[in-house]
Each structure stands twice: as C-alpha cells, then as structure tokens.
Amino acid sequence: MAQSTPKSPLSTAQAAREALAARLDGLRRDAGLTGHELAVRCGWHKSKASRVARARTAPSDADIRTWCEACGAGDQAADLIAASRSAESMYVQWQRIHRDGMRQVHESTVPLYERTAHFRVYASNVMPGMLQTPEYATGLLRSITTFQGTPDDVADAVRARTARSRVVHEGNHRFALLIEEAVLHYRVCEGPELVTQLRYLQEVMARPNVSLGIVPLEARRTVWPLEAFYAFDDAQVAVETLTAEVNVTAPSEVHTYLRAFVELSRMAVYGAAARSLIAKAVDSALS
Structure with a gap:
C-alpha cells in the first residue's frame, strides 16, 4: 500500500494566513465591534475588513497597525506584523524572488x-x-x-x-x-x-x-515522484514549484516530508x- 505523502505545499502558508486572520478577527470581537464598525474606524470599505478577516486579502503592515489601534490593541501590532511577514515568506513567487x-x-x-x-x-x-x-x-x-x-x-x-x-x-x-x-x-x-x-x-x-x-x-514506487524539496535539519523544508518557493516550517508537515524522504530512500x-x-x-x- 502506498504511504501517505505531503499535503499541498500551499497548505502551511494558507494555514498561517488563516491563523493571522483569526487573531485579527478575535481582536475585533474582544473590542465588541461589528465588521462594519471596525471598517468605519479604520476608514475602509466594509468589504476590505471582511476580506482580511476571512484571509482573502493579506493585510499590509499599515493595515495591521490600523486594525489593532481600532480595537484598542496597539500593543499587539508588532507581534501580528511579524506573524504576517512569516506567513507571506512561506509562499513566495519566483517572479518576486x-x-x-x-x-x-x-x-x-x-x-x-x-x-x-x-x-x-x-x-x-x-x-x-x-x-x-x-x-x-x-x-x-x-x-x-x-x-x-x-x-x-x-x-x-x-x-x-x-x-x-x-x-x-x-x-x-x-x-x-x-x-x-x-x-x-x-x-x-x-x-x-x-x-x-x-x-x-x-x-x-x-x-x-x-x-x-x-x-x-x-x-516499484511506494511514493510517486514529487516536486523537488530541500530539508534543512528538522526545522524547515523548501519546496520548489513552477511558480513559487514554499517554505514549510510546521513540525507536522516537516515530519511528513521527512517520512516521504525515507520512503523514497528505500526505493x-x-x-x-x-x-x-x-x-x-x-x-x-x-x-
């Protein structure tokens, strides 16, 4: 029976974006604001606040600062900006690199x-x-x-x-x-x-x-040919797709790539x- 192989290399990056969006939306709820009220405080169209909260639009550093200030949580902006930059570095298009x-x-x-x-x-x-x-x-x-x-x-x-x-x-x-x-x-x-x-x-x-x-x-394949990947110790895996480099750092996904490497080694x-x-x-x- 074929062994399980890594999930889509986009999954870690998307999960990080969704986690950031959830943290931002949590600040809104803690502040007792509706999406419309938050958008007004930020000076945005309501649809922008909604897209950020649903991880449909990646917020800029300025967007995060504005969101945090609107929720009375300006002290959390630096941490959230760092999380946002980390999420965006997980999936970087070659054209940008x-x-x-x-x-x-x-x-x-x-x-x-x-x-x-x-x-x-x-x-x-x-x-x-x-x-x-x-x-x-x-x-x-x-x-x-x-x-x-x-x-x-x-x-x-x-x-x-x-x-x-x-x-x-x-x-x-x-x-x-x-x-x-x-x-x-x-x-x-x-x-x-x-x-x-x-x-x-x-x-x-x-x-x-x-x-x-x-x-x-x-x-005799137990793992089918995968996209090229580089594992750096047990901490990070860089996956090379046609359009982007995906940097996987979630321990569970790094482990999955290393499992695939073991199976490929046996072949x-x-x-x-x-x-x-x-x-x-x-x-x-x-x-």
Whole structure:
C-alpha cells in the first residue's frame, strides 16, 4: 500500500494566513465591534475588513497597525506584523524572488546553508543545486531567466551558487541526496557539459559526508515522484514549484516530508548500482 505523502505545499502558508486572520478577527470581537464598525474606524470599505478577516486579502503592515489601534490593541501590532511577514515568506513567487536577478537569493541563503548540519534533498527535475557544476548551473539558470523574464545576472548567480556550494567540502555538514534517474539524462546544458556534471557527481558521491541515492526508472514506487524539496535539519523544508518557493516550517508537515524522504530512500539504489546508472547516462550524453 502506498504511504501517505505531503499535503499541498500551499497548505502551511494558507494555514498561517488563516491563523493571522483569526487573531485579527478575535481582536475585533474582544473590542465588541461589528465588521462594519471596525471598517468605519479604520476608514475602509466594509468589504476590505471582511476580506482580511476571512484571509482573502493579506493585510499590509499599515493595515495591521490600523486594525489593532481600532480595537484598542496597539500593543499587539508588532507581534501580528511579524506573524504576517512569516506567513507571506512561506509562499513566495519566483517572479518576486528573482525580480532583481538570481544572485541575491543565492547570497541570502548562505547563512541557512552554513548552519544546517544535515541536508536531505530530493531532486526530481534537475541536479541538486549544491552539486551543480558551473556549466550545468549556467544552462539551468539561463533557461529559468528566459522563462521567467527576469533580469539576466546568470554569470553572477552562477558564481554565487558555486560559492554557496562550498558547504559540501567545508564544515561539518552531512548530505543525504536522492535523485530520480531521469534527472541524469535531462539536457539542461550541452552534452559535453552534462558529461562533466555526471562525472562530478561520481566524484562527490565518494565523499564520506555524502550519501547519494538514485531512484531507478523501474523502481516499484511506494511514493510517486514529487516536486523537488530541500530539508534543512528538522526545522524547515523548501519546496520548489513552477511558480513559487514554499517554505514549510510546521513540525507536522516537516515530519511528513521527512517520512516521504525515507520512503523514497528505500526505493533508491546506492554505491556500485548508482554508479552504473550514472555511467549509462554518461554513455548516452556522449552518443
């Protein structure tokens, strides 16, 4: 029987938004105000107050301050603003993340990578970022930039990604990495560059701090292919969708992703069997 797999990656973000809305609406009720009375005090149309209370509209920092003041709870504004920012950071569209190019996002995540002791990464579409060669990363990031229509800072972004990847070779970090076999064959760069990438994969899997598993195409699946996700210790999981990055921090959902990782690990091959699959991919890229 197939094991349960993670809920929609939007669920944590939506739950956080709903929790914030419930806290704001609780302030309104504690103040003895109707929705109409609150809207009047805030200088808003009634429909805006209703949308915020039902988590249909994300309130700005100013909206939260105004709401709290209207309810006589100005001292709670700072805490609620922090909760709102946290909720919005859980689901961030790539267009927003990459609005100034991709270099900055790589540099901003360096502290997260440096403090993570145990990485668990599942890659179903491309090589894990920390294992990408500069040539592979260039092909990938250029295609992303073209597709998204965001500023082209590919060369700088590749340098930043490569610099961030030093955690594989420096510090006390452990990596458990799972790759779907198809990833070995996807041509996100030219054939010779893909060969270089695959040979680097063979090299890095020999490191004592790296465990690399490959899920064969013919594996009997107990968990179907999922969107790529990165687990940072037991605290956070970053899920990569087509349109956004979803940061999961709720313990129950983090646990579910880690359970899925365990199931996927059982389907993977390691060591000589994994090297054989990589060698087959090298032969294919050379042909």
